[in-house]
Every structure is written in structure tokens, then in C-alpha cells.
Amino acid sequence: SAVISQKPSRDICQRGTSLTIQCQVDSQVTMMFWYRQQPGQSLTLIATANQGSEATYESGFVIDKFPISRPNLTFSTLTVSNMSPEDSSIYLCSVWVTGREQFFGPGTRLTVL
Amino acid sequence: KNEVEQSPQNLTAQEGEFITINCSYSVGISALHWLQQHPGGGIVSLFMLSSGKKKHGRLIATINIQEKHSSLHITASHPRDSAVYICAVSQGAQKLVFGQGTRLTINP
Numbered sequence: 001s002a003v004i005s006q007k008p009s010r011d012i013c014q015r016g017t018s019l020t021i022q023c024q025v026d027s028q029v030t031m032m033f034w035y036r037q038q039p040g041q042s043l044t045l046i047a048t049a050n051q052g053s054e055a056t057y058e059s060g061f062v063i064d065k066f067p068i069s070r071p072n073l074t075f076s077t078l079t080v081s082n083m084s085p086e087d088s089s090i091y092l093c094s095v096w097v098t099g100r101e102q103f104f105g106p107g108t109r110l111t112v113l
Numbered sequence: 114k115n116e117v118e119q120s121p122q123n124l125t126a127q128e129g130e131f132i133t134i135n136c137s138y139s140v141g142i143s144a145l146h147w148l149q150q151h152p153g154g155g156i157v158s159l160f161m162l163s164s165g166k167k168k169h170g171r172l173i174a175t176i177n178i179q180e181k182h183s184s185l186h187i188t189a190s191h192p193r194d195s196a197v198y199i200c201a202v203s204q205g206a207q208k209l210v211f212g213q214g215t216r217l218t219i220n221p
Contacts, residue, residue, distance in 0.1 A: 031207060037154070042199065042211040090154045096207045101161040102146065107154035 002027050002097050004105035012111045013083055020079045021108045023093035028073035034066070037090040037107075046091075049076045083112045116140050119200050119212035127220055132187040134215045136200030139181065146209065147174050147185050148199040156199070159185070190219045 003026040013019050023032065034046040046066055047055040055068040069077045080087050088111050094104045117138045126132055136145070147159040160167050160174040162183065167174050171190075176183040187194055200212040 033208065042213045043201075043209075044211075045208055048208065092154075092156065094156075101158045102203075102207075102209065103158060104148075104156040107156070109154055 002029065002095050002103040004093060004095065004103055006091075006093060006105040006108050008108055009106065010109040010111075012113060015084050015112055017083055018079055018081045019083065019110060020077050021091050021093075021110075023076045023078070023105055025074045025095055027097075029095040029097070030073070031096055032070065032076045033094045033096075033102075034068065034076070034078045035092045035094065037092065039088065043092065046078070080110065083110075085112045088112045115213070116210050117200055117202055117212040119198075119215050121215060122213065123216045123218075125218045125220065126190055128191060130190050130219075132190050132194070132217065132219075134185045134198050134200075134217070136183045136185070136212055137181060138183075138200075138202050140202065140204060140210070142202040142204055144203050145176055145183050146201045146203065147183075148201060150197040150199060150214070152196075159198075187217075192219045192221050195219050 005024045007022045032049045035043040037043045045058050046061045047057040049055045049068050049070040051070050051073050067079045090107045090109050092107045094102050096102050120135045144161050144163045146161050149157045162176045171188045173186040195218050197214045197216050199214045201209040203209050
């Protein structure tokens with residue numbers, strides 16, 4: 001299995017500011033995924049982060065708004081930039097353990113005022 | 114039309130009842146996942162299925178590939194089973210496409 005931790009667990013931020021969310025995995029994984037869950041909605045994939053290469057963003061998400069770092073095989077960050085109230089969501093990272101299943105972090109609950 | 118549809122969207126039952134949540138999908142998949150999300154937001158993977166049936170404790174998941182349909186069953190339901198249950202499919206690229214979730218409430 002894989003144990004994933006995220007920091008912060010929750011935050012309240014002012015519009016126009018940026019927040020960086022950290023995701024730490026207890027084992028080396030090739031691919032990490034960042035998801036967003038807006039209030040009352042299901043999860044939407046923001047981007048896939050591979051170590052040593054640029055993240056691959058899904059339609060509707062851009063690097064300027066959601067820059068991602070992946071410095072090694074156990075760690076990634078997602079920054080939510082120039083935040084607005086519409087960015088209020090739960091942000092989750094996940095990893096896929098080959099032949100097993102997908103593991104999710106506990107999520108970061110973001111509120112933008 | 115969403116690629117993954119769940120029913121019902123909301124389900125309230127009494128403790129001890131047998132629960133069924135359904136998931137239909139319209140795309141080719143490599144696997145189907147059932148996930149559980151508690152109020153705090155964290156998600157736990159319950160099952161990953163590519164065929165047949167899996168059982169874990171009081172939870173049973175089945176999939177019919179020909180009909181593109183899966184069900185999640187909970188036997189002898191308990192208030193601690195109250196959560197949002199999410200069906201998701203993967204299409205070989207490890208990315209998941211999610212259903213909208215089923216909010217289950219089990220009353221004592």
C-alpha cells in the first residue's frame with residue numbers, strides 16, 4: 001500500500017493570494033495526480049505529475065494558475081495562484097501503485113474569502 | 114451525459130438494511146473503482162474491479178463488463194457506513210473518471 005500525507009489539511013485564504021499544497025508519499029511512485037473537488041461536485045483531475053518532467057494538465061487547467069512541482073519520487077506540490085472564491089475546494093493528491101489500486105491523500109480543504 | 118452515472122444520488126436507510134448502489138459507464142475501461150469519502154474529505158479505495166465480483170467484509174462489489182454496469186452492496190449496514198460512495202473508471206492511463214457520488218446515510 002501507500003500512505004499519503006498532505007499539508008495543510010485546511011486553510012482559509014484571501015482572494016488574490018496563493019497557497020502551496022504539499023503531498024508526501026511513503027514510497028517511490030512514478031506518477032502522482034492532483035484532483036479538485038468543488039463543493040457538491042465529484043472529483044476532477046487537474047494534472048498528472050511525473051518526476052523529472054513537466055506536469056500534464058487537463059482541459060480547463062493551466063500551469064500559470066496551478067503550477068506543480070515534482071522534485072523526487074515521493075513528493076509533489078500544487079500551488080493555487082491568484083485565488084478567487086471559485087477556487088474553494090478540496091484538493092487531493094493520489095498515486096497509483098502498479099497492479100494494486102489508487103491511493104488518495106486526506107485532502108486539503110481550501111476556503112477563499 | 115456523464116461518462117459515469119451513479120444511482121441513487123442519495124440513500125437513507127435503517128441500520129441492518131441491505132444497501133445497493135449502482136454505477137453505469139459508457140466508455141471502455143481497464144478497471145472500475147469504488148471509493149468511500151467521509152465528511153472530512155479523505156478518500157479510501159474500497160475495490161478495484163476488472164471482472165466478476167469481490168468481497169471485503171460486509172462489502173461486495175460486482176461488475177458486468179458486457180452491460181457496463183457495476184454494483185456496490187453493503188450487508189448489515191451500520192451508521193458508520195454513512196459516507197459518500199464514488200464509482201470511478203480508469204481507461205488504461207491511470208487517470209480516473211468519477212461518478213457524481215452517492216450519499217449514504219444509515220440511521221440507528
